[in-house]
Amino acid sequence: MTSPTTTEVSTERPPARLGVAAIVFLIIAASAPLTVIAGGSTSAFSVTHVLGVPFGFLVLAVALGVFAIGYSAMSRFITNAGAFYAYVAQGIGRPAGVGAAILAFISYNAMQVGIWGMFGFQVSEFVAAKTGATIPWWIWVLVGIAAVGLMGANRIDLSVKVVAVLVAAEFLVVIVFDLVAFANPTEGFSADPITPSALFVPGVGAVLAFGVAAFMGFESGAIYSEEARDARRTVPRATFLAVAVIGLFYAVSSWALALAVGPDTITSPDGIAPEDAGPPLFFNFVAQHLGEIGVDLMSVLFITSLLAALISFHNAVARYAFSLGREGVLPKQLAVLRNGGAPWAGSLLQTIIAAVIVLGFVLVEPAWDVDQGPYPVITLFTWLTNLGAFGLVLLMAVASVAVIGYFRRDPRDVGVGSRVVAPVIGCIALLVIWVLILLNWDVLLGQPAGAPVTWVLPAIVLVPSLLAVGWGFWMRTARPDVYRRIGHGAEGPSAHHLGEVAEGETTTLSL
Template sequence: MASSTTAVRTDAHRRLGVFAVAFMIVAASAPLTVIAGGATSGFSVTHVLGIPFGYVVLAVFLAIFAIGYAAMSRFVTNAGAFYAYVAQGIGRPAGVGSAVLALIAYNAMQIGIWGMFGFEMSRIIEAKTGWASPWWLWVLFGIVVVGIMGVNRVDLSAKVLGVLVALEFLVVIVFDVIAFANPTEQFTAAPLTPATFFVPGVGAVLAFGIAAFMGFESAAIYGEESKDPKRTIPRATFLAVSVIGVFYALSSWALSLAIGPDKITDPAGISPEEAGPPLFFDFVFGHLGELWVDVMSILFITSLFAALVSFHNAVARYAFSLGREGVLPRALSGVRAHSGAPWAGSLLQTAIAVVVVVLFAIGEIGWDPANGPYAVLTLFTWLTNLGAFGLVLLMVLVSAAVIGFFLRDPRDVGIGARIVAPVVGLLALGLVWILILMNWDVLLGQDHSTVTTFLLPAVLLVPAAGAVVWAFWLRGAHPDRYRNIGHGAEEAAAPHLGED
């Protein structure tokens, strides 16, 4: 078993190229889920026609952020990604705090998506067979499958995700073509103009829309498994944000034409039963028939599955990095000798997902379906919004870290990449994070603030603050471990290069 628990990776484990990493990123963003679920819900909740233009604005924000992020990725290669960036750019205590922030945020995104996955699986099976299966049954089965993929070669996950993402793009393109050819009202480009975006409700649009890009920031997590991380990570990041930004803008524009600009933004124009994914699938049924609805429903589920695999991999690699550097128990640094997959971190994420899902399943006992569409959708709403909240804050911290990293040593990087872009990215993403906080009630579907409104952000922020305190304690109690924070990849590679 010794060879399966070593924390050493070799060149043989560097299997990922630009497109493989880009597929990981796009899979986490889940294109079909965003258009059929995120964009439809965004129109229904915000009543703002300029959502397509909002995706363009967010893509520009993230591309600016990525300039500094990509510049720093040339000098810092670590499976802990943003944790290592913050540790080396701001300081080790902030790095540990950001690591806990990342672990909670990625876990929240992954486990929240399990809620939608279970609901959709149960719904489609009942529609086709009449069997009202419990949602948690399919979630637990899916967790096992994702866990098995998580402990095997990462390029296996990349190949599976590549097929699923390609099919997602194909069916959404089919929808786009039909929608552009059959607009409900007069054809208009208004949804892609600033005039329809900069209106009351613009803050909610940005807060809603940023979740569509979550996973974009994960490229650096695969740096230690990329063939040439100095080139692979920046190229994959820019490729992914460009593709999904343009694709979301065009597809949400098509959606607005399919439903009709007036209807889709009218609070009284769409009933609660029609809102969300039914807007998408009803149009497909009316123009392409039941077979296409079935195909797209299945791909909607595989879209969720692809995102689940991607976020699972992110959590596993953060846990691996923190275990390797002694911030978390070193047992979490275990990797499989033949694949380099962080099996211990993968098992940890699997266990966390099982516990949370079981708790929600128990909490649903006695739930009255007349009160709403099950507690499982609460799981989805609460945790995915919590994840987006945490990941945007993480990107704000990384923007500051890029500035700090290059202030100490410019390393022949131009002022645009090391100062201007990260400053603009910090301000832009800081604004989005504040808007998420201000629109927290809207994102959770609440009419007014409740205990949950304040409790959920605390679930993220309090442990992260505690981790900063923990890091200061490590500085005095365990200086060797403290020095290794954010530098584990270099320390692990130097004395063991070439070992298996």
Template structure:
């Protein structure tokens, strides 16, 4: 073992992966990325919720603008990924580009944000599964019951091979694209109130509530930046990660712009922008499925309902994997308890991080289930408008902040040594991305009351963003404490994969685990 690794070891032995097979190619990583955004979940769940909450018609053009911003961000991000391959991704990038305290702060924000995204999606899953059971059997099942079952299944998948997950997600995503394209064709053929290009007009976007639209939009893209998380498990990280990232941004941006335009036409642009146009009982997914039932038939409704559930499931698996890898990366370096770095002997999967995320998700879902008692049914479906909307958009806020910080980290990383990277990738693109993402962050923050469907700001308006931002500040302070109390751990922050020994994946045949 190298001396740097020995210095980073704590008083207790920690399990470290010595080797495992690299399995993931460009398409496999791209499928994992797109699966995190879950095409059918975005269109039938996210976009319908956006229209229902914001009443802004310009949602389609927002996807194009966000795709442009994120593509610029990806230029510097991809350049940095050529030199840093770590399951901690954002954490490692910020630690090496800005400093270790900022890296730990970013890691905590990332953990909170990804957990919020993943757990929030459970709200949509529970609602859709319980509605399908009621429709088909008449049995009234509480939304949280199928969620708890799903948490167990996702947790089981998290401790198994990543390439198996990639294959499953790939099939599901392909089917989702097919049914959403079918919906788009019908929506353009029989629009509710005629064809209209209003949803593509910028003037229809930059109105009160635009920040809320950006939050929903960013949530739809989330996962595209997670390519770097799989850097240690990719066949050729220097090529696989950048290509998968740009492919995901292009596919997500164009596809969602067209599909949200089709949905606006299916609902009716006039109905979308009218604050009283969408009744509470039809808000969210019913906007999508109501059109499908009326214009495509029951068979399509059943097919899309089933794929909607599997789409949400795909997103849950992808975000779960991201959280598990962040936990693994932090524990491996001693920032979190070293027991959380435990991996499976046969596959190298970070099972301790997977189980930790599952337990946390179950606790939050149970808390929301208890809180349901005070909900007014006339306000709309509880898990969709609380667990889903509140948490996914809070998570999106945190990830926008992280990407802005990472853009600055790219500049810092290449400042002393450009490593042969052009000025456009290491300086110009990161500057533009940092400014643009900071502007999006401020806009979302200013419109957070709209996200929550509130006429005016309440305690929740400030509490949810604080749950994302404050832990990051605590993380920075914790890093400074580590510097004084555990200098060996502090020196290793953000450099977990640099020793060459403790990767989640290198080119050897099978994974083995060793106690240092």
């Protein structure tokens, strides 16, 4: 008896499994609360010396919340694992949609791969401190990549359960830190960190550029829309809930951090010693007030916080690859689901990309000057996560324009505030933040002004995305059957049979 040699691609959907809570956990996991407080906020204070970092989180939460109004309105009518890609394709045009797809694919990959740098370094340092064993950071990364890839290749339920436990633990330990910091302020209690006057000073641009990276992932709810129960309600609720929780939690926790460090210490150019800059600001306070056990617990949960973010971004990339493969923009072999509806091929592709980029950084490491700091953190983590934030902020600004274009043809039952006013305000706010990131590249990367990396990194995102727009126009005449499906997912023209995929079993493909 011979087994089938082809796989038919169809649009039948597997049972929807995700509710509001599950999507919120995936969104918050991508934002990595403990990582943001122990790593992002401490770095923002250390580099900018601006006390208003906590108020900056509130400003960003409001700006992104306004963006989410139009974004969520559109999510009621478009259900697609490609999310931004589909929104731009249907709101602006298919060529722009292809450009947005490549922009999203590069940006999400950059965020995911970049986080591996911090993960590998933290695990290596923790193991060395506790056992004396010196194991290269990249060994831990490759082990982690394999584990995350295995979860990504299985049904989403597994990832959600792991992420839920990790995120709950993160919230718990950060709340403990907050309570201790508010009870033991280093320089006395002060409400100054949450006032506008503390933020709107020289350096505000760098603060907002640092801060926006902490929110990246909040927009990913729509990526899971094809797996959500009652997506028209679930996705908007999860998005608004996530941005509200993230914004308030980060504001309060970074306020606690400011009190732990001391307002005068933060605002003084010489207040924070170089060896104490960044995460040590957090862990030194923990050691002083919670002892070695507290530090060990926080260190372990810092690592698991990174792992939760890695799982979340991995799933996002896998679904983008699936969506693009399903519509024929990328090879249709990527549109393969197995193990209860997991985008197996997309997960495998992301795993390979992560491993190849990490190994590329490993090959260059011998030339690194150790006096510049830990190699995987300064390069892999800092460069790629900022690159991902840069691309995703631009993507959200373009998506705001797409909302206006989509409802211009047919307002449906959406009010003018949701389909015009909010997208316009959101687009302007996001473009301002995007320009601030661009103007502060040297600060964010810790590089001299004009250093090659400060213009090479933006080009990695922008050039392929612009070329992809041209590719979209080419497909309009050269591959009209594929062009018609761009951005329309399982409901697009001729989507029922996208062709045959060489596999050994018949698999129904769709999210």
